[in-house]
Structures are given as structure tokens and as C-alpha cells.
Amino acid sequence: MPRLLILLFNLLPLTALAEPVHLRLAGSNTMGATLLPALVVGQLQAQQATAVHTQPGQTANETVITAVDASGSPIRVDIAAHGSSTGFVALGRGNADLAAASRPITEREQRALHALGNLREADTEQVIALDGIAVITHPDNPLAQLTTDQLAQVFCGQVHHWEQLGVPGGAIHLYARDNRSGTYASFKAMVLAPRQCQLAHNAQRFEASEPLAAAVANDRQAIGFSSLAAVHRAKVLPVADGDTPALLPTSAQVASEDYPLSRRLFLYLPAHPKPQAMALAEFAQSPAGQAIVARQGFVSQQIEAQQVNTRPTMPPRYRSLAQQARRLSVSLRFQPGSAALDNKALRDIQRVARYLDQAGKLQRRAVLVGFGDPKDTPGRAALLSRLRAQAVRRVLAREGVEVLELIGLGDDLPVADNEREQGRLRNRRVEVWVY
Template sequence: MFPPVFRLLLSLLAALPVAAHAEQTVLRLQGSNTIGSVLAPALVRGMLQAQAVQDIQTLPGAVANEVQVKGRTAQGQLIQVSIAAHGSSTGFTALKTGDADLAAASRPIKDSELVDLEALGDLKSAEAEQVIALDGVAVIVHPDNPLPQLTTEQLANIFAGRITTWEALGLGSGPIRLYARDDRSGTFETFKSLVLDTHDLTLATSTTRFESSEQLAAEVRRDRQAIGFSSLSSVHGAKVLAIADGAASAMLPTPGLIASEDYPLARRLYFYLPPGQHNPWAQALIRFAQSESGQSIVTASGFIAQTIQAMPVRANAEMPAAYRGLLEQAQRLSVNFRFAEGSATLDNKAQADLQRVVAYLKRTGKLDQKISLVGFGDAKSDPARATLLSKLRAMAVRRELARQGVTAREILGLGAELPVAANDQDESRLRNRRVEVWVY
């Protein structure tokens, strides 16, 4: 029989290896279901692999829409990253309560949330607000539905319960059944902002609501009377409708039209990292998400990467002669430069895109006189003023590119030509104020 003191020593020694390798939660991510269901776990796995973590596995949590990504560091430490995907608003709430290190959002932070979280620093700064991917809110119906397209006005009236039957749209028969994400969802916030709010309408109380895009799309595929909306990555066999806003042509959520943010329901997907947050794993995830490897995972997860590419543009009769001339000589890049609201300053995404464009031009040997910049704007009472402002925007981009060693061949200002959105709301006007890049 060992003496009591010796037995105590043995028990302490036996416990040491367990304590040294106890599992540690190194990063807590909360927020958007759109991001958290597939993309965030994939990015976390990629980041952990880049950090030489081994034995990586993704396990479901105790609650639906929660997972843990686990692994072992080179030093043998067991670590995990927890991901809770209950809607964009829950991410900002978790930042405030200290229950998350990083928030995922499928819509920009609201002014009220900025005020509520001001103790954490400026969450609209370029350091804090990180666009990690692009997505399109897809309007979906049953695969057998013959409807090809809708306007945003028709869409608003349908989801507000003003258009209630398929006969009212000139096809089919029977009632329209509505499916939408819940109020905590960034997908719903985006739809509400871009469709319902712009027509001063609210969602019909008869709408069936879902926390998960996957569940919503599955119900739409089963219901011939259904119409819903989800992330483009969650369509899974439902029919996607083309959408027109104002005088703009109807557009499907194709990769090119989402990358340029021309599609009416295009949106940005975000990580928000408080400026004072020094968690090295959170910072590593941000860096990885913006890297080429991270953007490859964005594509593989069904979203649209921010990688710069040349893309084809089809000519049409509405194009001004100067624009058609570009089509004959050059290709458009898959990015539009947009500006912060009420400012001539490039917004956070545009500042990051500037570096991506420069890297693309360096890689392809097109730094000198190989690009044209085309500015557009919203309609003004004075068309000459609209043209001038659109050219000034293009000149602002030229100035920023020149600082990086890029010289442009030509600057065009096309005013309110070729709108991608209606001009009756601030959000739409901001989308029309853009600068395209064309390469020779």
C-alpha cells in the first residue's frame, strides 16, 4: 500500500499529460447561416491546414446549425473552432456579449449595431469589415414552373401578399405560397432592403419562415405553388428566375453578374473582426479567406470569389457607340469599383479590389496603357452633369491606380447610360454609380 502523499503525487503526475493536451477552443465564430452552413467550416478547415494542424474533423454541435472543427497542432495541442450559424444579427449580438471573436454576416452591419458595438472600435473600418465572398439572393420556384422572370416591383407585391395567385402573373393556377428566411437572417435582411423596403411594403404574415436556406429550398422543390428566395449556393435543383430592376434588363444570378454586383439582388458576405481583437486564429482566418486558396474555397462552396478575371460581354442595341467600340477591342474585368455613400472615396471592398486589379495587371503584363476606365452614374435632371460626375469617378479610380504604377489608355464617362438598377432609391443609385475596368 502506497503512503497517501505518494498516491497523491502519482495522481497528479497521471493528470499532467491530460491537462497539457486538454482541448482548447481557439476561435468562436457566430452569425450568418448562409456563411456558417458550408463556407465558414470549409474556410476554417483550410486555415487550419495552412497552420499545419493535423487530424482535422468537422463534428455537429449539440444544437442544429452549429458545428465544431477540431484538430491537433504540431505541438500536440487539441484545438477546436466553434461555429454557430443562426443568422447575421446573432453574430453582432455575440460580439457584444463576448461570446464570439468573429461575426459572419450576409449583409452589412446596421447603423444601430455600429452604435451598439462602438466600444469594440469602428466596425466599418477597412481593418474590421472584410468582404470574403459575393453571393446572389436567388428567387426560386418549383422546377416545373414556366415563369421566366419578375421585376423587383412584382416581387415586392408577391411577398407583401398583394399578388396572391399565379393567374395574376398570367400563367398557371392556384394560390402562391410564400417561403422566406427568418428575421435573424442576413438573406432576409438583404431581400427586405432591396425589394420590400424600396416599395414601402412588408412581408405577408402568411409567409412560411425558415432558419436554414437548405430547408427553404427543399420545400420550394416539393411545392408546385411555391416561391421563395435563398442564397444562390442553396438552390439545389429549384428553378431560378431572372430579376429586373427599373429600366435595367432582367438578369439571372450568373457568376459574372454577381462578381460585378450588377445583378439586382447581388450581395456581399462579410467577416467582422473588432479592431481591438488580437486573437491570432481570427486574424489567420481573415488572411486565409482573402488569399487565393481561400477564394478557391469560396468558389468550391458555391459562392462567387473576388478573383479578378476577364469576362465576355454580349453586345446589344442599347449600348452607346463608345461602349460598343470597347467590345471590339477589349474585355471587361469581373469587378466594378463603387464608392462609399455620399462620398467620392472608394468603399472597403473597392480598396481591396484595387490591389487585386493591380496584381492581375502585373501578372498579365498590362500595366501601361492597356486599360480603359468607364464611369457610370444615376440619372440627373441635367444629363451633362451626370456625364461629368461619371467621368470624375473614373478619374478617381485612375488616380488610385496611377499610385500603383498603372497608366490608363482612356477614360470614359457615360452618365446614366446602361443602368443596372432603378434610380428611385438611394441603394439603387449607389449601384449605378460605378466604374468598370476594360483590358486590351
């Protein structure tokens, strides 16, 4: 008997090694369709895993990825992509180790998941990519652009015919994502809810962006909205918010979040996550992960220096910057009602510092330009915008960056409509320029 016990004891480590590493992801279809599988495969390959195999799950919009790690242990990753809200439900029920969402967690969801910790902390709420909600029509539609007010009127059913928008076409056919979708939740939050209207009852609803975009591209009377990564043959319309210029969801305009319907793509982890879940999130944030983000048609958070074309409406100091310097592809934003940087900005600070270091521009080559929203007291908007730039300078200084100059431009050059709070929040930002 003792000899048998010794034999069994020696076999235990081998049995433990054979136990599969199992990771479960649930949530956003926008992310789960292609981006999450690509990130999982990329991470496995970076870890020298072998026999990596991707196959459809038992249900539509589900994926199973299997592999063998470097020590010979089996790995299994299940991805269930049925909408952002389903990710938070699965996380709360213990059916997921990580939730993917194409919109921020709501107050109600945060309260329901309080046992998992504060899911708005920097480690638990991680922005891994940017996306633009593209407003799409049939390729032959002659419409040149839309405002967010017009978008609301169309999707709420207040505008029924294309002729009301100045183009021929007859009745407007509406295409929208379903109620579980983070894309729909984002569109609702950015377009419908601020104007106190609801999606028209005759809109055709889709679980995923791919079939929606395909349907729009085949219907001459259609208008819809989808992830930028799923546009394909449809025509993408420029969108304006208030009096701001109409913009297309280009990589540059989405990276800076200047495009009115820009949104962030999130991974949410519990306060004490599985090591494999944390490892995947960190890989997604890495340069290798961000390269995969770009290849999948989303907008990465890697920092680039961009030329900005000057316009007569620019303030003289800003126009001079545009002529002599380059703007970095990020706008640093703040937590609502706070002078503290938001979670994305905290990681962007590290990316900015890394870029400046690699470019040999850590010392007195960067200029911070702060912006804000209108205030009743003269000069207050300019003061607050400069204070925002100072807050960014303090954080950059901890990363070894010595800033050349601070500029506060107040409520100049808004990127959103100041009539609504969400627009004012977007206008409170700091740009980084480099000589």
C-alpha cells in the same frame, strides 16, 4: 522547496503550449452552413495542422472543428450559425471573436458595438464572398421572369395567385427566411422596404436556405428566395430592376454586382481582434480562400477577364470596347455620398493590380469606364462619372498601374432603378476593361 519551484517553473511553458487555441464564430447561417467550416478547415490544412475533425455541435446549425497545430497544441473552432443578427449580439456579449453576416452591419448594431471600435473600417469589415439572392419556384413553373416591383407585390401579399402574373397555378405559396436571417434582411432592404411593404403574414419561415429550397422544389405553387449556393433542384428566375434587363444570378452578373439581388458576405472583427480571427479573415481573402468560396457555390472575388456581348442600345464607345477588349469581373463602387471607394473596392483595387501585373498589362492596357445616375444639370452626370474614373485611376497608380484611357458615360447603361436611392448608389460605379 527551491528544487520543486524550479521543476514547476520548467513545466509552465509545456502547460501553456497545451492550452487549446479557441476561436468562436457566430452569425450567418448562409455562411455558417458550409462556407465557414470549409474556410476553417482550409486554413488549418494550409498551416499544416493535423487530426482535423469536423462534427456537429450540440444544437442544430452549429459546428465544432478540432485539430492539432504544427507545434502539437490543440485547436478548437466553434461555429454557431443562427442568423446574421445573432453574430453581432454574440460579438457584443463577448461570446464570439468574429461575426459572419450576409448583409451589412446596421447603424443600431454599430452603435451597440461602439466599444469594439468602428466596425465599418476596412480592416474590421471584410467582404469575403459574393452571393445572389435567388428567386426560386418549382421546376415546372412556366413563369419566365419577375421585376423587383412584382417581387414586392408577391411577398407583401398584394398578388395572391399565379394567374395575376400571367401563368396558371392557383394560390401562391410564400417561403421566406426567418427574421434573424441576413438573407431575409437583404431581401427586405432590397425589395420590400423601398416599396414600403412588409412580408405577408402567411409566409412560411425557415432558419436556413437548404430546407427552404427543398420545400419550394416540392411545391408546384411555391415561390421563395434563398442563397444562390442552396438552390439545388428549384428553378431560378431572372430578375429585372426598373427598366434594366432581367438577369439570372450567374457568377459573372453577381461578381460585378449587376444582378439586382446581389449581396456581399462579410466577416466583422473587433478593432483589436484575436490573432486567430485576423488570420482566418486574411486566409478568406487569399487566392486559396477564394477558391474555397467558389467551390462552396458562392461567387469569389478573384479577377477574370470576360467577353461582353454587344447590344444595339450600347453607346458607340462602349460597344467598341466590348468588341476589342475584355471587361474585368468587378465593378468598383463608392461609399454613400462620397468620392471615396468602399471597403470592397479598396481590396478589389489590389486584386486588379495583381491581375494586370500577372498578365503583363500594368502599363497602358486598362481602360476605366465611369457611370452614374441622372442629374438635372446637363452634362453633370457625365462629368461625375468621369471624376469617379479619375478617382480609381489615382488609387491604381499607387499600385503601379498606368491607365490607358478614362471614359465617363454618365447615366447610360444603368444596372438598377434610378427612382430609389439604393438604385442610384449601385449605378455609381467604375468598370475596368483590358486590351
